[in-house]
Amino acid sequence: AQHGYHTVSVEGSPPNFALLQLSKCLNPELAPRINLVDSFVSEGSEYCLVVCDLANQGDVALNCQAEEWTEPAIDSYKAEFTKHNRNVRLTRTTTKRLDDIVAQVFQEHPNFPNVFRGMKIDIEGSELMAMRGAPKLLAGQGAAELPIIFSEVWYHIRGGPQPDAYFQLMRAAGYELRDPTCKNVWPAEQDPATLNRMKRTLIENVCFVKK
Numbered sequence: 552a553q554h555g556y557h558t559v560s561v562e563g564s565p566p567n568f569a570l571l572q573l574s575k576c577l578n579p580e581l582a583p584r585i586n587l588v589d590s591f592v593s594e595g596s597e598y599c600l601v602v603c604d605l606a607n608q609g610d611v612a613l614n615c616q617a618e619e620w621t622e623p624a625i626d627s628y629k630a631e632f633t634k635h636n637r638n639v640r641l642t643r644t645t646t647k648r649l650d651d652i653v654a655q656v657f658q659e660h661p662n663f664p665n666v667f668r669g670m671k672i673d674i675e676g677s678e679l680m681a682m683r684g685a686p687k688l689l690a691g692q693g694a695a696e697l698p699i700i701f702s703e704v705w706y707h708i709r710g711g712p713q714p715d716a717y718f719q720l721m722r723a724a725g726y727e728l729r730d731p732t733c734k735n736v737w738p739a740e741q742d743p744a745t746l747n748r749m750k751r752t753l754i755e756n757v758c759f760v761k762k
Contacts, residue, residue, distance in 0.1 A: 552581040557663060559656055561649075563591030564611045565642060566603055586656055586663075591615075592674065593646035594683035600628055603640045615646060648684030669699040676705035679717040689724035691761075699733060700726070700759040726759040733758040 552558045562568045568589050575585050591599060597615040604610060614628060620643065632639045657663055667688075672678050682689065688697055700721075704714045718728055728737040737757065 552578075552584040555584070556668065557584045557586070559586045559588060559652075559667075561588045561590055561592060561652060563589065563601070563613075563644060563646075564603070565601065565640075566611075586660065588652055588656070590647045590652065591644060592649050592652065592681040592684060593677065594680045595646070595648065597646045599644050599646060600625060601642045601644055602629070602632055603642070604632070604638070649681055650685050650687045653685075653688055667697045669701065670697055671701045673703045678702050678704065679720065682717070682720055686724075689721075689726070696761075698761045701731070701733075701756055702759065703756055721759050725762050727762050729758040729760055731756045731758055733760055 560571055562571055568587070571587055575582050575587065591601075591613065593615070597617060598619050599613055599615040600620060602612040602614075604612075612632075620628075625641065625643075629639065629641050672681060674681060691697070704717060721728065729735055730737060
């Protein structure tokens with residue numbers, strides 16, 4: 552925003568979203584170019600419980616399911632945290648698809664530029680699920696196209712087959728995997744099959760560039 556670009560920031564964590572709002576208020580000259588979306592992203596709509604540990608403002612625990620949460624289930628889930636004398640705040644939310652968020656942004660801001668110059672996604676291992684909810688955005692359909700994506704890639708989240716499935720999805724959408732500078736194609740000896748055998752928790756950042 553400081554360099555003249557319009558930005559869309561998607562953040563579902565209540566304390567983190569509050570910090571984004573504060574930053575926007577403290578920079579009124581940038582505010583017209585900043586659009587904040589209070590939401591978590593996934594491949595579909597789920598009902599979620601967000602637990603904020605008041606001793607760790609930047610971190611949350613998220614538990615999502617297909618059905619609406621019942622009050623007994625909510626009480627039981629919160630008890631798992633409070634039994635260890637943790638001071639927590641629990642809120643309800645739903646996840647959204649990135650395609651739906653983009654459509655909402657353009658509906659609310661018809662003069663918004665229809666080309667996203669880039670996207671940074673860092674959602675603690677849920678990147679694959681987020682991208683599964685963005686087929687139109689990745690294909691450049693509708694009101695937006697996305698030439699560059701910076702992403703963090705995790706190995707073992709929710710038992711998912713990352714990074715293989717993530718890279719496969721992005722390549723099928725026409726993206727080339729490159730190193731964090733976006734200049735060099737990812738070396739063949741570090742292809743997903745090899746990376747999955749490494750003993751690291753996560754890969755640093757990677758860059759996806761539209762061919």
